[in-house]
Amino acid sequence: MDTIKIVLAGQPNVGKSMLINAMSGSNGLKVGNFSGVTVEKTEVCFEHHCHQFEMVDLPGTYSIRGFSKEEKVAYEYLSNEEYDVIINVLDSTHLQRNLLLTLELLKLNKKMVLALNMADEAKKEGIDIDVKQLEKIIGVPVVLVSANTKEGVDELLDKIHDIADSCYRPKSNITYSDAMEEEILDIQKFLDDRGFKIRDLSSREIATRLLFEDKDLYKELRDEPIMIELQPLVLKALQHLYTHHETKNIKEIKYNEYNAIARGIKMEVIKCNRAGSGKNLTKKIDDVLIHKYFGIPIFLFLMWGLFHLIFTIGDIPVEIISRAFSSFGAWMGSHISNEFLRNVIVDGIIAGVGAVLSFLPNIILLYIGIALLETTGYMSRVAFLLDGFFHKFGLHGKSFIPLVTGFGCSVPAYMAARTLKSEKDRLITLFIIGFMSCGARLPIYMLFTSAFIEDKSIAGNVLFVIYISGALLGLVMAKILRVVVFKGEDEPFVMEMPKYRFPSFKLIWHTVYNNAKGYVKKAGSFILLASILVWVLATYPSQKGIEESYIAKIEQTQNMQEKLDLENELNVKKLENSYLGQIGKATEPFFRPLGFDWKMVVALESGLAAKEIVVSTLSILYNGKGDTLANRLRDSIPPASAMAFIVFVMLYLPCLAASMVFAKEAGGYKYLVYLFIFTTATAWIFSFITYKAVELFV
Amino acid sequence: MKLLELHKGDRALIKKVDTDEALKTRLASFGVVRGSELTVEACSIGKQTMEILVDGTLIGLRGEEAEKIEVEKL
Ligand SMILES: Nc1nc2c(ncn2[C@@H]2O[C@H](COP(=O)(O)OP(=O)(O)OP(=O)(O)O)[C@@H](O)[C@H]2O)c(=O)[nH]1
Ligand SMILES: [Mg+2]
Numbered sequence: 001m002d003t004i005k006i007v008l009a010g011q012p013n014v015g016k017s018m019l020i021n022a023m024s025g026s027n028g029l030k031v032g033n034f035s036g037v038t039v040e041k042t043e044v045c046f047e048h049h050c051h052q053f054e055m056v057d058l059p060g061t062y063s064i065r066g067f068s069k070e071e072k073v074a075y076e077y078l079s080n081e082e083y084d085v086i087i088n089v090l091d092s093t094h095l096q097r098n099l100l101l102t103l104e105l106l107k108l109n110k111k112m113v114l115a116l117n118m119a120d121e122a123k124k125e126g127i128d129i130d131v132k133q134l135e136k137i138i139g140v141p142v143v144l145v146s147a148n149t150k151e152g153v154d155e156l157l158d159k160i161h162d163i164a165d166s167c168y169r170p171k172s173n174i175t176y177s178d179a180m181e182e183e184i185l186d187i188q189k190f191l192d193d194r195g196f197k198i199r200d201l202s203s204r205e206i207a208t209r210l211l212f213e214d215k216d217l218y219k220e221l222r223d224e225p226i227m228i229e230l231q232p233l234v235l236k237a238l239q240h241l242y243t244h245h246e247t248k249n250i251k252e253i254k255y256n257e258y259n260a261i262a263r264g265i266k267m268e269v270i271k272c273n274r275a276g277s278g279k280n281l282t283k284k285i286d287d288v289l290i291h292k293y294f295g296i297p298i299f300l301f302l303m304w305g306l307f308h309l310i311f312t313i314g315d316i317p318v319e320i321i322s323r324a325f326s327s328f329g330a331w332m333g334s335h336i337s338n339e340f341l342r343n344v345i346v347d348g349i350i351a352g353v354g355a356v357l358s359f360l361p362n363i364i365l366l367y368i369g370i371a372l373l374e375t376t377g378y379m380s381r382v383a384f385l386l387d388g389f390f391h392k393f394g395l396h397g398k399s400f401i402p403l404v405t406g407f408g409c410s411v412p413a414y415m416a417a418r419t420l421k422s423e424k425d426r427l428i429t430l431f432i433i434g435f436m437s438c439g440a441r442l443p444i445y446m447l448f449t450s451a452f453i454e455d456k457s458i459a460g461n462v463l464f465v466i467y468i469s470g471a472l473l474g475l476v477m478a479k480i481l482r483v484v485v486f487k488g489e490d491e492p493f494v495m496e497m498p499k500y501r502f503p504s505f506k507l508i509w510h511t512v513y514n515n516a517k518g519y520v521k522k523a524g525s526f527i528l529l530a531s532i533l534v535w536v537l538a539t540y541p542s543q544k545g546i547e548e549s550y551i552a553k554i555e556q557t558q559n560m561q562e563k564l565d566l567e568n569e570l571n572v573k574k575l576e577n578s579y580l581g582q583i584g585k586a587t588e589p590f591f592r593p594l595g596f597d598w599k600m601v602v603a604l605e606s607g608l609a610a611k612e613i614v615v616s617t618l619s620i621l622y623n624g625k626g627d628t629l630a631n632r633l634r635d636s637i638p639p640a641s642a643m644a645f646i647v648f649v650m651l652y653l654p655c656l657a658a659s660m661v662f663a664k665e666a667g668g669y670k671y672l673v674y675l676f677i678f679t680t681a682t683a684w685i686f687s688f689i690t691y692k693a694v695e696l697f698v
Numbered sequence: 699m700k701l702l703e704l705h706k707g708d709r710a711l712i713k714k715v716d717t718d719e720a721l722k723t724r725l726a727s728f729g730v731v732r733g734s735e736l737t738v739e740a741c742s743i744g745k746q747t748m749e750i751l752v753d754g755t756l757i758g759l760r761g762e763e764a765e766k767i768e769v770e771k772l
Contacts, residue, residue: 011727096754097755101727251722255722256732286749290749291740293743385747388742421720495758
């Protein structure tokens with residue numbers, strides 16, 4: 001079977017990822033309504049008409065020589081890798097701007113198809129595109145598609161098919177400004193007269209490249225004798241262009257020319273253009289959401305509402321699930337005769353994994369909130385609103401995007417920071433992403449708030465305060481980093497504001513489903529193994545001596561209460577002398593000023609592997625029959641320690657997977673060492689302050 | 699006059715974009731070049747950031763950048 005390698009290139013937010021999803025019939029690629037959703041090239045393979053299609057999704061790039069890190073990925077791929085066909089994806093409703101990139105892509109001289117995406121939106125806005133005419137001008141096949149309604153998708157696949165099999169080269173009919181055309185013609189004639197050829201470039205192409213000062217071409221021409229005669233010709237031509245464009249900057253001349261061409265093409269191919277309804281709607285919504293004074297309060301209100309929902313609605317199924325798990329545990333317990341197996345399964349796996357899974361409803365609500373932010377177009381607006389505020393703290397408005405992503409999971413958040421152009425902005429953002437509590441920390445907060453706050457109606461507020469104070473502290477830390485470590489110039493803020501889109505239920509569903517699936521999968525694999533490990537470490541070495549002496553004592557007493565007390569004492573002793581107990585006890589002194597007992601210490605340490613494990617470890621260590629974990633925690637942990645614990649969890653090092661990604665993105669393990677010191681110190685100090693303050697006042 | 703001096707709802711013609719090379723490229727790819735027309739759609743408090751509409755594209759930019767764009771009010 002033949003393999004066709006296809007690469008999708010286009011400006012950001014034109015629907016490249018969604019188009020691949022539509023073509024391949026899967027939903028694996030992340031889609032969102034803002035620039036910079038895809039930050040790394042991703043491959044998707046599928047079969048079509050007996051061909052293996054290999055599609056490469058690239059980060060969007062406004063112009064071919066990118067501005068930020070993720071855009072460079074696109075450039076490097078397009079110019080250095082092997083592939084068969086480029087699909088240049090364009091947003092039909094922003095044709096003119098998108099054509100600028102198309103003009104640059106044409107220079108690559110590769111097989112190309114233009115996919116005019118968002119046909120459904122164009123129709124709604126009354127934009128009618130003459131595809132045939134556009135084909136004639138650009139010289140490559142053009143297909144009108146919609147990744148949303150899937151119209152034109154089959155036609156696009158067929159076109160790719162045809163073009164991959166044919167031996168075609170783009171032959172465009174693009175005309176520049178009169179001045180430019182005049183000079184091109186001049187040079188072209190000279191080249192033709194001499195019969196000069198280089199690579200497979202036409203003489204017209206050579207002439208334009210000479211005028212636009214294409215460095216590669218100049219390098220190749222340097223040793224050619226024809227250069228002597230060519231040089232004065234080009235010089236004269238440039239003089240003409242300088243006066244025509246009123247600037248001596250050849251790049252600027254190039255943009256001006258390209259913009260003029262794009263405008264010209266648009267005039268030629270867009271037939272009827274009545275005022276669109278979509279734009280007006282965006283305007284109306286923007287009048288409210290980015291209102292001068294109400295914009296930020298509205299955003300805070302929405303966040304607050306989300307955390308209330310997470311607490312109030314999310315908590316109903318949580319109770320049901322955790323009850324289901326404890327009865328399941330009891331049932332399993334009564335059916336397994338082998339004692340070791342029973343204990344591993346009931347006290348290790350079911351206790352640990354069950355505790356993590358019971359928070360799934362809250363996690364889903366959190367993901368729905370983030371998905372709405374990402375898919376409606378509100379994300380860029382908030383970045384816009386917060387830039388002024390962020391700027392004062394030495395951060396860039398765009399940092400908001402990785403930071404918000406961090407509320408879901410730190411791993412994609414670290415990668416999302418690539419959209420920041422300045423290396424310093426990027427590093428500062430990387431360092432504070434961990435302060436945005438990730439989804440896996442939510443269960444810990446949920447557990448402690450439901451254990452220590454009796455009034456359910458304020459528990460949502462507490463959750464909101466936890467998240468906001470983490471974020472605010474992150475900002476303060478950013479300022480400190482900016483002043484002390486990463487001094488330097490401010491980076492300009494320019495950002496496209498996408499139009500508002502009402503996300504389809506399907507899109508939200510897939511985004512949330514993918515994330516929820518990840519959470520469940522992790523609970524069923526990594527967390528499961530970790531739970532077994534924690535259980536083993538908490539059970540061994542077996543202490544026959546102590547056990548026997550206690551059993552003897554228990555048998556001697558008649559008093560029921562005393563018997564129970566002795567039994568509890570035995571359990572505590574056994575736990576304290578287990579491997580885990582020894583580890584906890586050894587590191588406990590470091591945490592003693594924060595009021596943590598050794599079990600909390602162990603839970604924190606296990607959380608370095610994954611934050612979910614904090615909950616599963618607590619569930620295994622504060623083991624008690626019948627009662628809920630929250631109640632057991634309330635009985636054994638003083639409130640001040642609990643508060644300090646939450647603060648520590650909020651601020652300390654992200655999980656192992658995230659730490660690795662951090663090291664990679666920051667550019668070395670030395671940064672991970674800095675991050676470890678930075679976060680541990682911050683967490684310790686703030687946790688200590690919290691502990692003392694709560695002790696003093698409560 | 700400068701873009702920064704405009705208010706919400708104003709329309710203007712771009713005369714000159716006076717920034718460094720990288721930013722100029724970025725602005726050009728949004729259609730912000732000499733001769734384009736823009737409308738100011740929104741401003742945040744103290745004009746820290748502004749939202750402008752150029753050729754159907756909404757762009758958010760910071761006041762400092764808006765100061766580097768020379769315009770002629772229409
Ligand atoms: N109405 C409509 N919306 C679309 C269509 N294609 C994509 N979208 C929306 O456009 C937005 C951007 O889609 P993505 O697939 O994330 O865009 P992208 O080009 O991959 O963006 P980057 O990864 O940031 O470069 C999303 O909100 C999609 O829902 C379409 O054909 N019709
Ligand atoms: Mg994408």
